[in-house]
Amino acid sequence: MAGSRSAQWYAGNDRNGYIHRAWMRRGLPSDAFDGRPHIAIANTASDLTPCNMHLNEVAEHVKRGMWEAGGVPLNLPVVSLGETNVRPTAMLWRNMAAMAIEEMLRANPIDGVVLLGGCDKTIPALLMAAASVDLPAVVVPGGPMLTGHFRGAALGCGTDVWKLSEEVRAGTLSGEEFLRSESSMIRSKGHCNTMGTASTMGLLAEVLGMTLPGLAGTPAPDSRLLEGAHETGRLIVGMIAAERRPSTVLTRGSFLNAIVALAALGGSTNAVVHLLAIAGRLGVELTQDDFDRIGSGVPLLVDLQPAGRHLMDDLYRAGGLHAVLHQVRDLLDPKAITVTGRPLVDQFQNVTIHDPEVIRTRDEPLQQDAGIAVLYGNLAPDGAVIKPAAASPHLLKHRGPAVVFDSVEDLHARIDDVDVTPDSVLILRGCGPKGYPGMPEVSNMPLPPKLLAQGVRDMVRICDGRMSGTAYGTVVLHVAPEAAAGGPLGLVRTGDMIILDVENRRLDVDVPAEELAAREPSPEMTAAFARPERGWQRLYVETVRQADTGADLDFLVGSSGDHVARESH
Ligand code: FES
Numbered sequence: 041m042a043g044s045r046s047a048q049w050y051a052g053n054d055r056n057g058y059i060h061r062a063w064m065r066r067g068l069p070s071d072a073f074d075g076r077p078h079i080a081i082a083n084t085a086s087d088l089t090p091c092n093m094h095l096n097e098v099a100e101h102v103k104r105g106m107w108e109a110g111g112v113p114l115n116l117p118v119v120s121l122g123e124t125n126v127r128p129t130a131m132l133w134r135n136m137a138a139m140a141i142e143e144m145l146r147a148n149p150i151d152g153v154v155l156l157g158g159c160d161k162t163i164p165a166l167l168m169a170a171a172s173v174d175l176p177a178v179v180v181p182g183g184p185m186l187t188g189h190f191r192g193a194a195l196g197c198g199t200d201v202w203k204l205s206e207e208v209r210a211g212t213l214s215g216e217e218f219l220r221s222e223s224s225m226i227r228s229k230g231h232c233n234t235m236g237t238a239s240t241m242g243l244l245a246e247v248l249g250m251t252l253p254g255l256a257g258t259p260a261p262d263s264r265l266l267e268g269a270h271e272t273g274r275l276i277v278g279m280i281a282a283e284r285r286p287s288t289v290l291t292r293g294s295f296l297n298a299i300v301a302l303a304a305l306g307g308s309t310n311a312v313v314h315l316l317a318i319a320g321r322l323g324v325e326l327t328q329d330d331f332d333r334i335g336s337g338v339p340l341l342v343d344l345q346p347a348g349r350h351l352m353d354d355l356y357r358a359g360g361l362h363a364v365l366h367q368v369r370d371l372l373d374p375k376a377i378t379v380t381g382r383p384l385v386d387q388f389q390n391v392t393i394h395d396p397e398v399i400r401t402r403d404e405p406l407q408q409d410a411g412i413a414v415l416y417g418n419l420a421p422d423g424a425v426i427k428p429a430a431a432s433p434h435l436l437k438h439r440g441p442a443v444v445f446d447s448v449e450d451l452h453a454r455i456d457d458v459d460v461t462p463d464s465v466l467i468l469r470g471c472g473p474k475g476y477p478g479m480p481e482v483s484n485m486p487l488p489p490k491l492l493a494q495g496v497r498d499m500v501r502i503c504d505g506r507m508s509g510t511a512y513g514t515v516v517l518h519v520a521p522e523a524a525a526g527g528p529l530g531l532v533r534t535g536d537m538i539i540l541d542v543e544n545r546r547l548d549v550d551v552p553a554e555e556l557a558a559r560e561p562s563p564e565m566t567a568a569f570a571r572p573e574r575g576w577q578r579l580y581v582e583t584v585r586q587a588d589t590g591a592d593l594d595f596l597v598g599s600s601g602d603h604v605a606r607e608s609h
């Protein structure tokens with residue numbers, strides 16, 4: 041193995057070989073440098089990413105497997121993102137984390153990497169980085185937390201925060217009770233237990249072929265996660281010997297498999313931007329329209345919040361991801377392989393559904409056509425997305441007057457006494473990648489209290505931002521181009537009639553083209569757009585692409601491979 045990547049640092053008895061070995065020894069025996077693989081554990085554990093706090097323990101078990109199989113494990117703490125803490129939105133830093141991780145993997149003497157992630161943006165950032173370096177790589181998803189309960193009922197992370205806070209706004213729950221529920225929600229280590237973005241991306245990492253088979257969805261406190269971590273440590277050593285890289289595993293077929301699974305699972309809309317961004321790193325042709333074309337005819341089989349009732353622990357108990365994939369096996373690409381080198385479809389031959397309340401069969405789906413619909417029209421020339429499974433059926437075809445908010449601050453200032461009817465369409469703009477900046481999860485706008493008091497629980501809402509994967513409602517998201525990039529969403533005025541027609545995939549404002557073209561963007565909106573003068577945020581705003589292609593930075597699209605740079609001394 042003298043030709044391995046790390047050997048380009050450690051082999052040879054010259055001055056530089058001496059330096060590289062000497063500083064790394066620290067207890068490593070000499071044969072650690074005999075050409076055996078040196079493997080990074082890209083670890084997003086951080087006390088400020090509470091969903092990933094337990095990953096240091098997971099890393100210890102990955103190390104055991106690596107030692108056992110003849111590798112040298114190296115913990116590499118990487119940029120981490122805590123979804124609930126990081127402002128203005130963790131999404132603003134996804135590309136930065138991906139860039140930093142990519143560069144550190146390439147700059148260091150390593151032959152492969154195990155990726156430890158969990159909270160929403162961490163697995164996407166790790167996969168984007170791994171794709172652009174293209175060293176052998178495998179994910180250990182940190183797993184969801186256990187179900188917490190309040191007043192005898194299960195609490196879903198995120199989803200029940202939205203529900204309970206609407207109850208407070210509607211006057212049906214006291215503020216005191218609301219606060220009492222707070223300490224019950226996060227019961228254990230792990231990420232959100234709804235089918236939000238973290239659960240979705242952990243499961244899709246496996247569908248893409250990037251995890252040990254059967255590992256995704258294992259709850260964070262479950263011993264089987266540590267067992268899987270140990271086995272993953274062994275697996276990566278074999279992958280390096282076989283030179284099995286992300287570019288061999290992540291084919292167009294594996295992305296289409298992920299789209300099928302996304303629909304059957306009722307997964308997060310955020311998966312659209314993340315999968316597009318990962319594919320962009322590999323040069324795999326994948327478009328937003330693929331999500332609609334492939335996903336829309338797939339039945340929803342998993343009854344998890346926010347689209348349904350149960351939580352991740354229930355899904356695991358009911359048979360997990362494999363039981364779901366087994367139901368849609370005929371829709372999956374049989375040629376797509378996983379990190380094991382074997383086809384994904386071979387990994388769930390004999391699986392059963394243990395609880396048909398949680399995982400439905402193909403004959404009795406929760407909904408016949410799930411997936412994500414991509415809308416076009418004079419409001420979204422480059423598209424917008426909606427998740428019909430999380431929307432109200434009666435609103436999927438709707439015509440109503442716009443009530444426009446020029447910023448999130450404007451929304452919060454006016455929503456409590458704005459002039460609306462249940463037919464009104466709430467529009468929020470300035471929340472795209474450039475405008476906010478970072479495309480935050482603000483699209484599921486709170487409903488006006490006056491309508492809540494009348495029993496209204498959903499309205500059509502349209503925004504150029506994203507929505508939490510744990511949220512629900514008839515919300516049109518990811519409108520492209522965003523208002524800050526000159527999109528027509530910035531030209532709508534309160535009172536304009538908006539036409540939503542999900543069946544025909546249309547999103548329009550009923551204003552003649554000439555009149556719309558002659559309008560000036562509202563000065564209040566323009567004033568609220570982000571204008572960062574320096575640093576990462578400036579680079580981001582100047583180079584970020586729109587949601588329809590994954591909101592990556594234009595110069596980060598593609599791969600630079602794992603080449604070894606010139607000497608440092
Ligand atoms: Fe981390 Fe939800 S906040 S996964």
Ligand code: MG
Pocket residue numbers: 123160237481508509
């Ligand atoms: Mg989120």
